Amino acid sequence: MDFLGLTKCAQGNKTDVVLCSYDDHFLVIATQIGAMGTILHARKEEGVSIEPTFNVSAVFGKRDEPMLLACARQLIQHISISGSSRSLVISLGLKDHSAETLKGVVSAVIENRLW
């Protein structure tokens, strides 16, 4: 099990990012509020089509924030393109859910990825 912790600044807010690699999952925590916030689960679906499909769902916290789902979707796609079949658990405890903040989170995670 590997882990990496770092602190970034997203839209002026200090963001703590923790990345963990387990045997069957990647865990990403990005928080500005001192708690894990909304937890999402993203996985690649096994299918017959050439294009992969992904299942992304909020399993804890806010269920009506599409930007959070989009963030998880981008990361699971990146994981899949990198060749890993592991699922992703991502928790986002952010002060705002703007596109800029989430883009910042996605790029910080990809820059320091464990896959």
Place this chain on the structure above:
Amino acid sequence: MAREEPDVEALNEVISSALVFNDEVGNSGGVQITCFSEVFNDVALHFQILRLPKQIYVWIGCDSAKLGCIYAAAPTRPKDMISVSSILGGVSDNTGSGIARRLVLKTGLNIILACNIPKNSPMLEAEAEKMLVQKLIQLGYTRAKAEGSSS
């Protein structure tokens, strides 16, 4: 010069009861990360504790580094009763949900617990919880007992 043969039985006894501490502590700003491993009855138990200002995330791994089932536990109204919910996974016997609940009692914080201890292993679960709580006390993450309460 001949070297003395090690006492193999004594060595095995020490190893089987050894605490394999590989404490890795990371500090990511407001997040404190502690990882350690211990051995119980030839089973390797791995622990990861992430301390956030208002929450604690704990992972317990049993012989593997799979994420396992995730539970969320927190004090809820009325009267701060502890509620536990399975977030991911969730086997029929809810291995780990009891640990999550008791961690909230000990720390007073919201807990997210990921645990891959196999089901129907109450001794292993109890031992893992004991090791985890000892570590939390050592790290200062537990709240002080009320004065006058029996230990």
